Every structure is written in structure tokens, then in C-alpha cells.
Amino acid sequence: MAERSVIPFGPQHPVLPEPLHLDLIIEDERVVEAIPQVGFVHRGLEKLVEKKDFQQFVLVAERICGICSFGHSLGYCETVEALMGIEVPRRAEFLRVIWHELSRIHSHLLWLGLLADAFGFENLFMQCWRLRERVLDIFEATTGGRVILTACKVGGVEQDIENSELAAIVEDLNGMRAEYDELLRVFLKDRSVKSRLVGVGHLTKQQAREFACVGPFARASGIEEDMRLFGFGAYDALADFQPIVSSDGDGYARCEVRAREVLASIDLIAELVEKIPDGPFDQKVKGAPAKGSYAVSRLEQPRGECFYFARGNGTKFLERFRIRTPTSQNIAGMVHTLQGCELADVPLNVLTIDPCISCTER
């Protein structure tokens, strides 16, 4: 039997902008076991609900993560609205979903770029990020922020997007699509991409279920699960929403699912813009969450299902707010895919779950 040794991976590693530590137990070049460790950037944001009132906390929720910032503010607002029984104007629901889908596009483009960077395809990395920049420009034009949007609030959204602006966004996205198609062809057809991804980090459907994986990671293993199917917010207005699923369960499938989701999101935005009703975009919120009331909500973030829980105590401060983030769900599956893989494939494998440590540690 070959001798075993332990190689530390992270918390500082070129492939990860965020601190995740793995103890890799290896035999020759093969990983036998990986022991994950998180907790390097815990900020205690959930506890802050005791210091910031339920309306101000939107700003904190938004800062949980820089990539799904809008998603977290949306998830928080939906939970508090359920808690207080607030009905959100229909137009606001549409606008929220449009921003949320734009976030998905920019998050996936970011990830595709990072993936290209991880297997050394620098040109592809730059092209992905160049396209992503256009989504950020849309954010800046519609909300004034590029990363932290401050667009969502309890009871609606902070500002409207004019119908003419919405049409311009769709046009812009359609312009992006032509360029994106070229990148998509590279991701799905190129020899060098395939040679690094096909068969890497395989996870079967059964295993994905057992490890309770979520999001594109689970969908790449054939699990047809997408919170958007539940039709929260404006998703119920979609005529025919089908999650993107692949059954291969390897790194290439995860890349394919995310790459195709970008196109799906562009279509989805175009459909919503066509159907968006006129009307008010926010609603006055009075009172405070009742004592003992609690609510949960589930949201499909770019990285997967995110679960929110809130409990009120009769004051304008919540008693408890809790988030279960997609990455914390997916770490178990990721650790499993690492077992038996080559040491050189570890960074790529870790990246294929699109880890977001700042969400995980909030």
C-alpha cells in the first residue's frame, strides 16, 4: 500500500477567492479523503437582526454575498412579507424577478469565467467577464449600483423601471446572446474544455439525493429540482418553465447546466418584460411582525436553493433570522466527489459546485 500523506488545500488558494480549507489525505497522486473546514470569515450577520430593524435589515441581508446580493435581499423581503401578511404589488414582483434573473446571468458568467481560468483558458475567462460587465451596466442604469443594488425593500421595490427601459434591457440581452452563443460553443464543444471536465468529479443521482445537493450541482446529476418551479413571485406568470437538467453528473455537466441557464434566464426576462403589468411598485408597510409569528421561504439562488426563516417578537426587530445557503448544502457532495480524484483535479472539482463561502459563513 502506498504511503498516505496530508496536503492542506486553502484557505488561501489561487482558484478560490474565498477561504475554504480542505485537508486532502492522499495516496500517491490520488485523494483518499477530504476533510473540509470553514469558519474563517464568519461575520455574525444573522445576529444583527437584533440591532437593525426589519426594514433596515434588508441592507444587511444584501451584503451577505456580493454575487447573489439581490437574491438575499429578495429572500429576506419575501420572508418578512410572509411573516406580516403583506401583499406585494404585481409589478414589483415582476421587477424583482427580472433583477434576480439578471443576477443569475451575471453570477453564471462569473463562474464560467472562473472555471475557464481554473483550467487555464485565460482568453475564455476574459470574454466571459467582458460579457458580464454588460449585465453590471444594466444594474447601474436601473438601480444605481453595480453589485449592491439596494433595489428590494419590504413591501415592494425601491424604484421602478420604465417600460421603455425594460424593452432596452431585452434588446441589450439579445445583443449579448449572439456573443454568448460563441462562448457557449467553446464551453460545450472545445477539445481542451472537454479534456479537463468530462468525467471529473462524478456524482450519481442517488448520491446527489443522499447528500441533499441543491441547485445546478444537483441538476447536473439528474435531479429535476428548481425552486422556480414553485412559482413564487412572478415565476407563476411563466408559460412553461423547465429546469435545465443533465444526467452525466460530472464537471462537464455542471458547466453545461450553468451555461444553458444563462440562455434560459435571458428568455425568461424577455417573457416577463412582455407580460409585466402596469401599476404601483411598492406598498406602505405599517406595524411590526407579531410576537411568535414565523415564516419560511425558499428561493432559487444562482447556486441553488436558499432557505430563509424568520420569527417576530412584536417589536420592529426580528427575534431570529436564519439562512441555509446552497453552498453549505453542497459541501458534503463536493467532498464526496473529491474522493478518488487526482490531486490536479481538486481545484477544478471544488470550483464546480460554485462555492460561495461568504454566504456559507454570513
Add this chain to the structure above:
Amino acid sequence: MSSFGLAKMSLRNLFRKPATKGYPAVPAVFTERSKGTVRNDMDTCILCGICQKRCPTNAIVVDKPGGTWTVNDFDCIQCLSCVRSCPKKSLTMDPQYAAPAGEMSAVTLCKTNEDAQE
């Protein structure tokens, strides 16, 4: 399977304008909604202190007896809570962000003398 899938795009990029801008030689383009610094029109401000109460980061200090309104741009997170809550609509969001500085300092505006003292 194919190779050189990006060749066409790369060639095109050779003849295209760069995707980046030559900041600071080329000035940054702000949109109508860009967020930079909060400024106050002291003629209309009544020093009611609502903005101070609403600010989540305590960046604003209103001194009613002294007749001054102070904002610390380095604490401000551009959330617009103050701008939206001002009853006199005297606050505006200037798209130009705060200039880099060696030291954090607040901008104080006076009711009587409008000159900014930094």
C-alpha cells in the same frame, strides 16, 4: 469536438475598441441613478433630524442648535434612505463618489453659511 473555437472572436477583438476605459484619462460615465455622495441643499433643510434617524450607518449628524448638517461620506453606504425620507426633499444623491483621501473626514454644511467646511 472542435479546437480554436474562440479564434474568430479573438480576431474580431484585435480590431475593436478596447472593452475597458482609460480611466482616469477618460472620465467615468455615470448613469442618472448612479450613487456617489449625499448632498444637502441647506436653504430648504429644516434640520428636523429625520435623515439622521433613518441612516443605517449613522453617517449623518444633524445639530439643530448649532445649525449644521454633517455627513461622513466614508460611512455612507449609498442606500438612499435619507434622500427618500427627507420631508423637504432637500437631499440629493450626487453621482460623483467621494474622492480618495488620506484621512477620513466629514463634510459639514451650515444653515447660515453655506460653505462646506471639511
